[in-house]
Amino acid sequence: MDRRTFNKVLTTGTMGLAMPGSFVQARQDASMVRAEPATQWPGQVYRRLLVDNHVPDWDPVFLSRFDPVDYVQTIATAGFQALMQYAISDAGLCLWRTKIGQVHRGMKGRDYFAEVMDECKRQRLHRTALFLVIWDNLAFERHPDWRFQPEEGEDKILEGRYGFTCFNTPYRDYVLSLVHELVSSYDFEGIFYDMTLWPGVCYCPYCTTRYWKEYNTEPPRVVDWDDPEWRRFQAARERWLFEFAQDLTKTAKSARPILVEHQFATVFLDWRSGVPLKLGVEASDSVGGDFYAGLTEFSLACKAFNGLNRVRPFEFMTSATKNIMDFVTVKPYGQLRVESLLPTVHSAASLTIDAINPDGTINHNLYAVLEKINRERAPYEPFLGGSLMADVAIYYDKQSMYDPDEKGAHVASLFYHQPKAPAPHFDGVSGAGRILREGHVPFSVITNVTLEQLRDYRAVIVPNVLELTDEQAAKFRSFVEKGGVLYASGPSSLDRFNKTGPRYLLEDVLGVQYKGNMGTQVTFLTPKDDELKKSIWPQNEIIHKGPMIRAEASPGAEVLGTVTLPYVDPESIHVIGSHFAQQISDPPAPTPGSEPGLVVNSFGRGKAIWVAAPIEASSDAVNAQLFLTVLRRVLPGPYYFEVDAHPSVEMTLYHQAENQRLLAGLLNMQQQLPLIPLSATVRVQIPLGRHGRHVTRLPDREMIPFKTVGQYVEFRIDPFEAVAMAIVEYD
Numbered sequence: 001m002d003r004r005t006f007n008k009v010l011t012t013g014t015m016g017l018a019m020p021g022s023f024v025q026a027r028q029d030a031s032m033v034r035a036e037p038a039t040q041w042p043g044q045v046y047r048r049l050l051v052d053n054h055v056p057d058w059d060p061v062f063l064s065r066f067d068p069v070d071y072v073q074t075i076a077t078a079g080f081q082a083l084m085q086y087a088i089s090d091a092g093l094c095l096w097r098t099k100i101g102q103v104h105r106g107m108k109g110r111d112y113f114a115e116v117m118d119e120c121k122r123q124r125l126h127r128t129a130l131f132l133v134i135w136d137n138l139a140f141e142r143h144p145d146w147r148f149q150p151e152e153g154e155d156k157i158l159e160g161r162y163g164f165t166c167f168n169t170p171y172r173d174y175v176l177s178l179v180h181e182l183v184s185s186y187d188f189e190g191i192f193y194d195m196t197l198w199p200g201v202c203y204c205p206y207c208t209t210r211y212w213k214e215y216n217t218e219p220p221r222v223v224d225w226d227d228p229e230w231r232r233f234q235a236a237r238e239r240w241l242f243e244f245a246q247d248l249t250k251t252a253k254s255a256r257p258i259l260v261e262h263q264f265a266t267v268f269l270d271w272r273s274g275v276p277l278k279l280g281v282e283a284s285d286s287v288g289g290d291f292y293a294g295l296t297e298f299s300l301a302c303k304a305f306n307g308l309n310r311v312r313p314f315e316f317m318t319s320a321t322k323n324i325m326d327f328v329t330v331k332p333y334g335q336l337r338v339e340s341l342l343p344t345v346h347s348a349a350s351l352t353i354d355a356i357n358p359d360g361t362i363n364h365n366l367y368a369v370l371e372k373i374n375r376e377r378a379p380y381e382p383f384l385g386g387s388l389m390a391d392v393a394i395y396y397d398k399q400s401m402y403d404p405d406e407k408g409a410h411v412a413s414l415f416y417h418q419p420k421a422p423a424p425h426f427d428g429v430s431g432a433g434r435i436l437r438e439g440h441v442p443f444s445v446i447t448n449v450t451l452e453q454l455r456d457y458r459a460v461i462v463p464n465v466l467e468l469t470d471e472q473a474a475k476f477r478s479f480v481e482k483g484g485v486l487y488a489s490g491p492s493s494l495d496r497f498n499k500t501g502p503r504y505l506l507e508d509v510l511g512v513q514y515k516g517n518m519g520t521q522v523t524f525l526t527p528k529d530d531e532l533k534k535s536i537w538p539q540n541e542i543i544h545k546g547p548m549i550r551a552e553a554s555p556g557a558e559v560l561g562t563v564t565l566p567y568v569d570p571e572s573i574h575v576i577g578s579h580f581a582q583q584i585s586d587p588p589a590p591t592p593g594s595e596p597g598l599v600v601n602s603f604g605r606g607k608a609i610w611v612a613a614p615i616e617a618s619s620d621a622v623n624a625q626l627f628l629t630v631l632r633r634v635l636p637g638p639y640y641f642e643v644d645a646h647p648s649v650e651m652t653l654y655h656q657a658e659n660q661r662l663l664a665g666l667l668n669m670q671q672q673l674p675l676i677p678l679s680a681t682v683r684v685q686i687p688l689g690r691h692g693r694h695v696t697r698l699p700d701r702e703m704i705p706f707k708t709v710g711q712y713v714e715f716r717i718d719p720f721e722a723v724a725m726a727i728v729e730y731d
């Protein structure tokens, strides 16, 4: 993403909006109450704000200038419908008048939380509380026995700024009593538990004792996914965290029946955070979380949240600044706009994260920008909702979020040294998401806890999945048997614990038997089939940076590509004798290999595609072409939609059956700003036997001419900058 600074936006003139009329007026009249219509929580609340407040109290200036009237009014006037207010931060200081915890000294006898709640009611803002757990500097400082203890000891933690506690210590009772006090003393509608995750692997005496009690042994300290003891320890970590999350949920709900969310950006985190997916599905009413890795991740997160969420809308969060660790660099207007509209085209709530100044004031200029964005988003909201229509599901398996190459690594080597551990499965998930989005193939995400949703799709992508149970394999088998298309890459469905040697659980479906690995640092896939050859032209092979799976094709399976090894194995090259085929690269062997690399197999009424390596994980355009060519070949149309548009346009489609209409959303996710207006030709599939009645452009409901082409209603979207939405009605 091309990130320009806020100041640069100011000078380019995009911001004649620096002080729009409504905002100026609000500042002049401190008692002004805005005219936002009453909305129902949470179903109609799409514009939400959080002001980060991790401010300690060692300096008497800290939070001393906090003015709840100005603060809430600024947020309300900027067009937000809900405020998530900090109750307790990383600092461990409470912003309410607590009898159990430590009150922030900057409040000087006042009750900031109560004052903010009162002002929110006056300004008709919905109210939720942000409650930090585990990350608690005060508890860390005062109770050394409550501390999270990494294997490598406390040195790194003491050099840093975050004090982590462990919920297996008496911290658990302390935090639960704080939650009970807050929820039973104040009137608000939801609570967001932030940081319900493990900061790393804990070896504190409480965790160790608990593990001894449960399993009569010491928790293991070496990562080995082939070791049953290690796997049992990881399962215990996930269960312990889930139970803690449930305790937090129950404690809040026992005080008042409010909406509960746990931080769930953890959905994509690796094994170390120990978050099972059921933490989002069972311990949370709605899923929500904050993301910072850019539009590919954001779009994928929305798809995953869509499938995991129970109480709509889910809550997509990101910061107004470049990321939450950068206090000053505000995202350029175009970027903020697109990132705020991305939840809109997913019928979701967008929560923007600002951060408070240490003295307790806020940057009013930012709210002028956010007001303009909210004004653009609001008119679409009455039309949002429905079922996301997608032909292809990407299978995301949370249990596969580890790196098999970590085998034998000491836990101590993984905590501070790798902020984000490699997870080859996620590279496949993320790559497939990007290819399908840019290729305009209607897609969504299903997971290991929502596998029953498979029935809603025609195809499933199973990318580099490291863990699969017999039950899960049976569901995939039955899906293909009934006519579904399954794409599997690399080790997907491999049972490495099988007594007679590793084998694919889905070998009958995939049409290949697993034989091991082949190649080392570089391997190649060579298409044999004319159509596939053409899809990678002018290349003859595609490259894979790593070994591929060696397999034997079953009789009847169609081998469309083979694995080719390099001319010289890169691990055997040496300078003496110039033992290589090219000094600076690794050309393929002169003749293509004969081992299967890409196989299509018919099974029951469906088909499977098997690839010896996760070609979808690469960002090379040629890989996307090959992937889409083979997918489209085995998954014929019509798709739920087709769109002729630039690849930076993402299209989504929601079916609102009760209103006999479909909601199409197009978002310009162009990386470089300012946004260049784009147009599109859209074809939306109408339910069988129904007829398109009319197509209208939102939010003004202007009629768009359309024609019927087969099962599609086809219409043109005139050039749009950031977003275009249309309603297709049928009868």
Ligand SMILES: [Zn+2]
Residues within 6 Å of the ligand: 147, 148, 149, 166, 167, 168, 169, 202, 203, 204, 205, 206, 207, 208
């Ligand atoms: Zn512990």
